Amino acid sequence: MAFTAQDVKLLREKTGCGMMDCKKALTESNGDMDAAIDYLREQGLAKQAKKAGRIAAEGVAFAETNADGTVGVVIEINAETDFVAKNADFKAFVKTCADTVMEKNPADVDALLSETVVGGTGTVAELLQEKVLTIGENIKIRRFSRFEGSVVSYVHADGRIGVLVNFDTDVSNKDGFSAYAKDIAMQVAAANPGFLNAESVPAEVLEHEKKILKEQVINEGKKPEIAEKIVMGKIGKFYKENCLVEQLFVKDNDLSVQKYTDKVAKELGGSIAIKEFVRFEKGEGLEKRADNFADEVASMVK
Numbered sequence: 001m002a003f004t005a006q007d008v009k010l011l012r013e014k015t016g017c018g019m020m021d022c023k024k025a026l027t028e029s030n031g032d033m034d035a036a037i038d039y040l041r042e043q044g045l046a047k048q049a050k051k052a053g054r055i056a057a058e059g060v061a062f063a064e065t066n067a068d069g070t071v072g073v074v075i076e077i078n079a080e081t082d083f084v085a086k087n088a089d090f091k092a093f094v095k096t097c098a099d100t101v102m103e104k105n106p107a108d109v110d111a112l113l114s115e116t117v118v119g120g121t122g123t124v125a126e127l128l129q130e131k132v133l134t135i136g137e138n139i140k141i142r143r144f145s146r147f148e149g150s151v152v153s154y155v156h157a158d159g160r161i162g163v164l165v166n167f168d169t170d171v172s173n174k175d176g177f178s179a180y181a182k183d184i185a186m187q188v189a190a191a192n193p194g195f196l197n198a199e200s201v202p203a204e205v206l207e208h209e210k211k212i213l214k215e216q217v218i219n220e221g222k223k224p225e226i227a228e229k230i231v232m233g234k235i236g237k238f239y240k241e242n243c244l245v246e247q248l249f250v251k252d253n254d255l256s257v258q259k260y261t262d263k264v265a266k267e268l269g270g271s272i273a274i275k276e277f278v279r280f281e282k283g284e285g286l287e288k289r290a291d292n293f294a295d296e297v298a299s300m301v302k
Contacts, residue, residue, distance in 0.1 A: 003031035004195035011036055015046035042215035057283035059081045059142075060159030062094050065151050068101060069178075072151030073101045075144035075165040076280045080137040085159065085282075090139070093131050099123060101144050109141050145278040152178070154185035163188045164279040180264045180272070186250070187257060188279050193244040196276065201243065209238050245274060 003026040011022040011033065017040050025043075029035035040046035052180045059078035065071065075098050079085050101120040106112040113125040116300045120127065124141075132139050147166040154163040163185045171177045217227040238248045245258040252260065255276075265272040 003027075007033065007101035010161070011040075011239060017045045021205075022044055028232050032237075041212045043219060044216050048125055048247065054260065057086045057286040059139075059282050060085055060094055061162030061280040062098055062156070062159055062283045063153035063155050063162035063164050063171075063280075064095075064098055065104070065153045069151055069210050070148060071102055072147045072153050072164045072166070073098045073144060074153065074162045074278050074280055075101060076142045076162070076282055078140045078142050078283065084135055084137050086141075087135065091130065093127065093139075096120070096126060096127065097141060098144075101146055105146060111142065112144070143280065147276065149180075149275060150177070152185050154182065154189060156186075156189045160282055162223065162280045163256070163277065166275045168273040169265075169270060171265065171268045171272060173268045173270075176264070176268045177272070180261075180268075182241075183249075183251060183260075184244075184257065184274060187247065187275075188244065188277050191244075191249050192279060193247055193249050193277075194242045195244070197243050197245045198239045201239070206235070210235065213238075234269045244277065 005287075007026060008019060008022045011017070011026060014017060014033075015022070015037060017025075021040060021043075022036070025036040025039040030037050036048065042127040047162075057078045058081050059076065061074065061076045063072065073238040075094065077094050077097060079090060084090050094148040096117055098114070098121070100106075100115055103118050104112075104115045106115055115124055116122070117124055117127050122130075128139060128141065145164060147164055150169050152165050152167075154165075155161070156163075165185050165188060167168070167177075167181060169177060169220060184260065196224065201254060209232055212229050213231045214224075217230045217234075222230060240248070240256075245256065246262070247257050249255045251259050255263065261272050261274065
């Protein structure tokens with residue numbers, strides 16, 4: 001498979017490696033981008049590449065909860081230009097779609113399109129078509145998630161990132177819990193964890209990571225049988241970087257998210273467990289332009 005100068009540029013953006021290293025990686029992998037990333041990691045030249053860093057399509061990621069925080073929705077709706085994404089009419093449409101998901105609980109986007117909009121008489125599909133005609137751009141409802149429980153929502157940078165986190169808690173201090181929950185939602189936005197905890201990492205993901213790490217260690221000159229033992233130690237670092245509860249808490253690097261959670265639960269006189277989370281970054285995976293908002297969010301949190 002041939003590759004282009006644009007492929008080299010994209011690989012550099014994804015991995016931070018030099019141009020010649022990227023060219024060699026693409027040559028070795030016959031132009032396969034994911035294989036080239038693996039090659040660079042095996043050579044110890046690149047850290048894990050977050051595929052969610054591919055940002056292109058405009059639109060918004062929006063998140064909200066109901067008044068008492070028992071139901072929450074995060075939704076991504078795409079448009080063609082950033083100008084339209086900031087349009088008040090477009091934002092109102094996004095809010096209507098989120099409210100409809102919250103009230104009607106559709107199974108998927110197709111089911112949502114056939115629902116009658118909250119506060120109106122037509123379907124979501126009809127309202128969507130109307131907005132396409134009046135705004136003059138293609139608009140697409142891409143995805144949504146809905147949680148029931150003790151839910152908090154967070155929107156970063158006017159809709160670049162939308163986060164929803166669901167908790168199990170018996171804490172009666174609502175203000176104290178709300179402040180803690182907002183911290184966790186901002187952690188998800190900033191640190192972009194791929195998984196909740198070590199137990200939730202799929203076996204195939206773990207095996208792929210072990211293979212990469214083993215090749216790294218062997219390339220450093222270690223024997224295969226020793227490499228296996230070293231890899232098991234390195235997997236712990238993978239968990240700390242990619243699992244929410246094991247990540248360092250952005251506001252206090254002396255604590256993990258789990259230790260911060262335990263500390264707050266003790267202070268508030270109850271129990272808190274993080275059940276699940278969703279993080280939508282607008283346009284992620286739709287095209288090949290790399291932008292990273294994690295540093296921006298992290299600096300804001302601090």
